[in-house]
Amino acid sequence: MSGCIAAPGDKSVSHRALIMAALAAGESRITGLLESEDVLATARAVAALGAGVHRDAEGWRVVGTGGQFRSPDRALDLGNSGTGVRLLMGAVAGTGATADFTGDASLSSRPMARVLDPLTAMGAGCTSTGGRLPARISGGCLNPVDWSPEIASAQVKSAILLAALGAAGETVVREPAPTRDHTERMLPLFGGRVEADGSIVRLTGPQALTGTRIEVPGDPSSAAFALVAGLIMPGSAVTLTGVIANPARDGIYRVLERMGAKLARTPGAVMAGEDTVDLAVESSALRAVDLEAAIAPSMIDEYPILAVAAAFAEGESRFRGLAELRAKESDRLAGTAALLAANGVTVRIEGDDLIVSGMGPAGAPGGGTVITRGDHRLAMAGLVLGCAAKSPVRIDDAAMIATSYPGFLDDMRKLGARMGTA
Incomplete structure (x- = not known):
């Protein structure tokens, strides 16, 4: 990409x-x-x-x-x-x-x-x-x-x-x-x-x-899908412009950097009282991370796609304190674990923690079908996983993606992703 x-x-x-x-x-x-x-x-x-x-x-x-x-x-x-x-x-x-x-x-x-x-x-x-x-x-x-x-x-x-x-x-x-x-x-x-x-x-x-x-500035939660795709797909270089840089929303940038992501931030204009940045990523060798619960409010919607990044990292990642994910559009904690498990990634839930066993840059096997549970973020995370997995990944429903990111498929195809109906 x-x-x-x-x-x-x-x-x-x-x-x-x-x-x-x-x-x-x-x-x-x-x-x-x-x-x-x-x-x-x-x-x-x-x-x-x-x-x-x-x-x-x-x-x-x-x-x-x-x-x-x-x-x-x-x-x-x-x-x-x-x-x-x-x-x-x-x-x-x-x-x-x-x-x-x-x-x-x-x-x-x-x-x-x-x-x-x-x-x-x-x-x-x-x-x-x-x-x-x-x-x-x-x-x-x-x-x-x-x-x-x-x-x-x-x-x-x-x-x-x-x-x-x-x-x-x-x-x-x-x-x-x-x-x-x-x-x-x-x-x-x-x-x-x-x-x-x-x-x-x-x-x-x-x-x-x-x-x-x-x-209105750009949405970090939506930008995260293309960013992670650019990190886990070999030979990729992806830039997103005008994204919110608010410290209460930039947890995903900070965590990806802790995982070894090649991520550059260039300051942009102020929009709606928010500082913005242009974000540029390149394919990176990611490493596992143990995330404290305190960071969750700054990236609560990004955990499904972060879990996909963790599947392509070296080592076991633990994301702590995710009780709030159970009260989203679906039980997003269970849904994220099921998404990974269906595609050959070892994952477990302990209390409110999600633990992902990364498979390194060789990547997840893929080949599974993601049950999206009516949840747009599970749907998009599943499709990004499929971009880099060894075998294609299917999702059972894409209609709800329009609730938050109606241009998702068009943007990902513009960057080179192969996504479409079977």
Whole structure:
């Protein structure tokens, strides 16, 4: 594989740009928005809540509601988007609107109490189906809250902060470990005021946002697939441009470097309050790594593709503290282990740790079929494994890849990968 591609727009930033633009007064322009199924579901939801949402040749134009969401006449269907539904729950609570939330089977199986509990403590009316979707949020006169989530989650933190825009007084979120801070970086661009000190974030409401221009940077989680492919396929040299360099998201770069990856970072422009880099990798002899649990929040979505890299490394890799993977689009911990095992890689799970026995640059046997479990990241990781394995790898379903990276197959083929339907 060789060549240069622009990293697809960051999914987390895209969701936040749409939601904050919808909350703001006046017009916002968004360029580089990731037009994946997840993000488009958020776009439809904010339109149903009263924002004017338009796509044109320059990008996306959002006419905000000035913090006055209307109560939609039908449920907001967020499809497979955990980020979209959790952040919108907070935004709806802060505006005083009432909305029902639903999603597909995968999203409906995922825990929502981690967001519903703090919103209830703030005074919002919250009902759910056993802590899962379908759920209803009824906003109102919210109170500030001092909340310490049990699990470090940027989605939970962001939902509380968005609700706090409509609360009178100081809201504090005390995380057990720092998480991605896209909300804190973007709010000031819309005129918001937020204070962050390590894992403690404070926002004093009520606050009004004002429309602005946002350029969405590239997504590290999506860029990781081409990066790993370039590392494990002999003779490869791959470059991705405009990727987020946020320390809360760059764990995958740091880990690949620890594994011996030839990876060069060239600083780029600032987009949406985020520093960016161009990333260039060459085929590399990788070595096993023992990863501490503390690094997981900075790369939680990248573990399936990192496990593929570990399969081509020398030695046994251990990835610690991956309990959060069990609450993703699927049980991603079990799914990653099954993906490797189906293709001849020795792998095991001990508690919340994933242990991969690397097979060195000679690579994995391949030849298996990956059961994707409706999970886009398992699907893409399986296809990348197939690029470098001794025998082709099949996946049982590719449709869900569009939830996060609709251009994945085109980008990988542009770089020289042979992927297609059987």
